[in-house]
Amino acid sequence: xxxxxxxxxxSLVNNVKRAVKKPITLLIMIGGIIYGVFVIVMLGQLVRxxxxxxxxxxxxxxxxxxxxxxxxxxxxxxxxxxxxxxxxHAHFVFPAPISPKLILIHGAWMNYLLSIIVAIVFFxxxxxxxxxxxxxxxxxxxxxxxxxxxxxxxxxxxLYANDxxxxxxxxxxxxxxxxxxxxxxxxxxxxxxxxxxxLESAWSFFDxxxxxxxxxxxxxxxxxxxxxxxxxxxNIVCTTLYLLSVAGMFAVARHxxxxxxxxxxxxxxxxxxxxxxxxxxxxxxxxxVGKKKKKFRRVKEHYEATGAKAIFYRQLLEYKKEKxxxxxxxxxxxxxxxxxxxxxxxxxxxETGMPxxxxxxxxxxxxxxxxxxxxKWENEIKSPYLFLVPxxxxxxxxxxxxxxxxxxxxxxxxxxxxxxxxxGIRPGQTAMAVLIYTVLQANRMYIKVVVxxxxxDSFGKTGQDIIRMLIQMMTLGLGIxxxxxxxxxxxxxxxxxxxxxxxxxxxxxxxxxxSFRFYSMEQFA
Amino acid sequence: MLEIQELSKSYGKHLAVDKVNLFIxxxxxxxxxxxxxxxKSTIIKCIAGLLRYDGRxxxxxxxxxxxxxxxLFSYVPEMPSMxxxxxxREHIEFVRNAYNSSAEDEYIEEMLKxxxxxxxxxxxxxxxxxxxxxxxxxxxxLVTLPKVILLDEPMVGLDPGxxxxxxxxxxxxxDKGATVLxxxxxxxxxxxxxxxxFVMEKSHIIGSxxxxxxxxxxxxxLFFEMTGKPDKGGEKR
Numbered sequence: 035x036x037x038x039x040x041x042x043x044x045s046l047v048n049n050v051k052r053a054v055k056k057p058i059t060l061l062i063m064i065g066g067i068i069y070g071v072f073v074i075v076m077l078g079q080l081v082r083x084x085x086x087x088x089x090x091x092x093x094x095x096x097x098x099x100x101x102x103x104x105x106x107x108x109x110x111x112x113x114x115x116x117x118x119x120x121x122x123h124a125h126f127v128f129p130a131p132i133s134p135k136l137i138l139i140h141g142a143w144m145n146y147l148l149s150i151i152v153a154i155v156f157f158x159x160x161x162x163x164x165x166x167x168x169x170x171x172x173x174x175x176x177x178x179x180x181x182x183x184x185x186x187x188x189x190x191x192x193l194y195a196n197d198x199x200x201x202x203x204x205x206x207x208x209x210x211x212x213x214x215x216x217x218x219x220x221x222x223x224x225x226x227x228x229x230x231x232x233l234e235s236a237w238s239f240f241d242x243x244x245x246x247x248x249x250x251x252x253x254x255x256x257x258x259x260x261x262x263x264x265x266x267x268x269n270i271v272c273t274t275l276y277l278l279s280v281a282g283m284f285a286v287a288r289h290x291x292x293x294x295x296x297x298x299x300x301x302x303x304x305x306x307x308x309x310x311x312x313x314x315x316x317x318x319x320x321x322x323v324g325k326k327k328k329k330f331r332r333v334k335e336h337y338e339a340t341g342a343k344a345i346f347y348r349q350l351l352e353y354k355k356e357k358x359x360x361x362x363x364x365x366x367x368x369x370x371x372x373x374x375x376x377x378x379x380x381x382x383x384x385e386t387g388m389p390x391x392x393x394x395x396x397x398x399x400x401x402x403x404x405x406x407x408x409x410k411w412e413n414e415i416k417s418p419y420l421f422l423v424p425x426x427x428x429x430x431x432x433x434x435x436x437x438x439x440x441x442x443x444x445x446x447x448x449x450x451x452x453x454x455x456x457x458g459i460r461p462g463q464t465a466m467a468v469l470i471y472t473v474l475q476a477n478r479m480y481i482k483v484v485v486x487x488x489x490x491d492s493f494g495k496t497g498q499d500i501i502r503m504l505i506q507m508m509t510l511g512l513g514i515x516x517x518x519x520x521x522x523x524x525x526x527x528x529x530x531x532x533x534x535x536x537x538x539x540x541x542x543x544x545x546x547x548x549s550f551r552f553y554s555m556e557q558f559a
Numbered sequence: 560m561l562e563i564q565e566l567s568k569s570y571g572k573h574l575a576v577d578k579v580n581l582f583i584x585x586x587x588x589x590x591x592x593x594x595x596x597x598x599k600s601t602i603i604k605c606i607a608g609l610l611r612y613d614g615r616x617x618x619x620x621x622x623x624x625x626x627x628x629x630x631l632f633s634y635v636p637e638m639p640s641m642x643x644x645x646x647x648r649e650h651i652e653f654v655r656n657a658y659n660s661s662a663e664d665e666y667i668e669e670m671l672k673x674x675x676x677x678x679x680x681x682x683x684x685x686x687x688x689x690x691x692x693x694x695x696x697x698x699x700x701l702v703t704l705p706k707v708i709l710l711d712e713p714m715v716g717l718d719p720g721x722x723x724x725x726x727x728x729x730x731x732x733x734d735k736g737a738t739v740l741x742x743x744x745x746x747x748x749x750x751x752x753x754x755x756x757f758v759m760e761k762s763h764i765i766g767s768x769x770x771x772x773x774x775x776x777x778x779x780x781l782f783f784e785m786t787g788k789p790d791k792g793g794e795k796r
Contacts (some may be wrong), residue, residue, distance in 0.1 A: 037657035044653075045644040048683065052644070121640035122684070127651070130657040131629035201611065292572065293624035298610045400643045 037132060038140040043262030058497075074155060078163045081196040089262050092164040094240045096156065096174075097255050101222075102160050103149075104251040105215055107186055111193045114299045117141040121308050124301035134179045135287075138194055139187055141300075146183055153178035166262065182254065188283035194300075195292035207365035218248055246272045250279060275533060330355040342429035345414060349437045360441045369452075370447045371400070389457035390530070393467050398514075401448065402503055403473035415551065417484070427552035431483075431545060434552075440477055446471030466530040470537060474510070477541040481505050483548040509540050560585050561606070561707050561738050566614035566796040568601050575601040577762040579615070582754055585706075588729060590749045593759030599635060599742040602759075603711045606740070607634040618707050620702050630658060632707035633700035633748045637715065639692035641684030647671075647695050648680040651702050658703040663688055673724050690717045697725060707738040713747045726752055746778045753778065758785045 039139040053059040068464040081087050086094065110116030118139050119127075127137055153175050199207065211511035225242065239245065246268055256272030263269070333354045337347040353360050375396065383389045414420050414434040422429060446468040454464030485502045513536030520538035563581040567574070576598045583589035591599045605612040608624055616623035618632050641650065651667055654660070671677045674694040680689075687695065693716045700708060708729075714722050729739050729752060741749055756778065757767045766785045773781060 037653055039655050040656050044649045045642060048644040123640040124609060124639045125636055128609055129634045131626040133656055294608050296612050297608060301609055
């Protein structure tokens with residue numbers, strides 16, 4: 035325990051020291067704390083404004099919170115993914131002579147911290163906003179901080195560290211838990227189907243006896259009923275069941291044999307999690323941790339190309355081996371946005387009389403804000419082979435990003451053709467919107483290369499993205515402003531061609547600047 | 560003393576280690592040789608308690624999963640991973656605490672000097688190169704004053720000076736009666752270290768030799784004799 039305490043303490047101290055050395059990080063931290071306090075105060079005011087600053091109001095909020103936490107914890111612990119270990123744990127901590135249960139409990143300290151902070155917020159809010167007696171809120175706090183944490187820790191230990199149950203049987207335990215969670219969800223859905231989705235039915239839901247009778251989570255909510263509303267036969271029985279279940283689970287977890295069987299899964303998850311963090315750091319779109327090994331298709335085609343062109347054909351070959359060719363999550367997102375807006379905004383867009391302008395706005399938004407299109411070209415820059423290819427930097431830039439332009443063109447077609455057709459935009463304007471989308475994506479990509487080249491790793495990915503966005507806004511803003519002016523004063527039909535031509539010119543200039551990055555592997559910063 | 564009996568480990572349907580038996584007495588250096596994917600790292604990870612397995616592993620006669628056994632052995636993984644926010648010295652302090660090690664400050668200072676980490680004690684984990692991480696990993700393993708030490712490809716990423724130092728340290732440990740197990744596919748690196756060799760191929764130990772039994776034969780010759788792979792001239796036997 036001493037070693038684990040030392041590990042946590044020193045990590046915290048060093049992280050704070052590091053943050054203090056970097057004024058930006060310190061400012062973000064202070065800003066985050068102020069924002070957090072601001073949000074809590076605003077929520078308190080909101081509660082007063084909507085007149086739920088009563089005992090029942092607090093009961094409703096704590097019920098929602100308890101259900102939310104219960105689902106999250108059970109779902110993650112049952113799949114042994116709720117606790118985040120680092121690869122360094124597998125190196126230094128797992129082989130060390132420290133009780134595996136202790137390591138597990140220590141690994142989840144961030145989870146407990148969240149529960150404790152929430153319990154403190156509830157305690158303060160209960161006294162100040164909800165005007166509840168201090169002794170009741172003390173009991174409330176103890177339930178949240180002691181009983182709930184004991185229950186959570188015991189369940190976590192049982193599900194993670196149970197060496198007696200084989201891995202195969204443990205999978206079944208996980209499945210049973212997930213089935214239970216689905217059952218609870220269905221019960222809630224059935225309630226609202228029966229009583230309707232109204233404010234009254236929602237309020238009645240918090241008093242619904244069926245809710246308090248649900249094992250574990252319902253019994254937990256029942257304890258809050260007992261504390262806040264006073265004794266009633268149902269909440270006395272259910273709270274007793276809750277206390278017994280906490281004591282029972284704690285006893286089982288405490289006496290259960292554990293020799294670290296979970297280390298294998300935990301180490302694998304730690305590696306997957308570290309990989310996911312690295313992918314995010316690289317700016318990739320990551321939706322899950324621990325993907326299955328990628329399978330590639332067999333390709334019979336044979337390509338031949340020399341110089342920088344070989345880079346393009348190699349990428350083409352790689353994409354052909356991919357399951358969905360050049361189509362990615364970005365394509366799915368684009369398709370979703372196109373379908374969603376084409377129906378949801380159809381009437382309001384038609385009413386404006388300028389649907390083509392709204393399409394242009396969406397195209398602009400998609401290229402400025404989203405962080406997709408981090409395909410194979412980004413890895414090209416990291417590879418020394420790119421710089422060894424005997425060809426000019428401009429050609430290298432062009433051929434290593436050409437496939438991304440094709441991807442952008444495909445996505446641009448999906449976005450603009452669907453929206454253009456649904457909103458009744460002229461085909462010529464739709465075609466120009468596709469080209470504008472493609473050129474703006476290229477523009478974004480080249481600005482990013484320039485920014486990376488100039489800044490190195492100084493501002494991190496997010497900082498670089500913000501700077502890239504600002505540069506893009508500044509460079510393109512001029513053309514867009516001019517186009518809007520001409521469109522308003524002379525003819526609205528000039529807007530699309532002006533933006534297209536202007537963005538092509540700007541993109542070519544930035545592309546030429548970006549090609550400097552392809553001279554040598556060394557960056558300026 | 561390290562004893563492995565009928566050790567088996569599967570990853571799904573793939574049998575990575577199949578009923579392996581192995582014994583290294585006190586004061587001896589065992590080397591586990593074999594090509595990539597033979598199952599060497601899996602054995603080391605099983606001993607370190609990082610994988611579930613079938614069979615029995617004993618450290619000084621105690622089951623390897625017991626905390627008493629864990630106190631007696633240390634582990635140097637193939638790929639070192641540091642805590643980002645701990646310094647070199649803090650990694651060592653953590654290990655000293657965790658193992659309740661009696662290693663004194665002078666010993667730690669000496670190790671840090673031998674592995675040229677003395678002036679890098681305040682560097683954070685995320686500021687270290689792969690080679691430096693490996694050196695920290697080795698120092699951490701030594702700080703526990705182990706009775707049994709497991710090293711998985713320990714020379715990878717080390718500079719020549721550190722390799723020389725590591726070999727010297729391992730021989731010192733052996734002379735003090737510790738059991739050393741090195742898993743590697745770099746035969747020349749363990750030529751002057753080994754007392755017992757085990758050759759693995761396709762999840763099995765296909766043979767073993769003791770140094771005092773083989774006379775002047777070098778490790779290379781013994782290895783290829785067993786595996787039937789190319790000799791020094793590059794021809795198949």
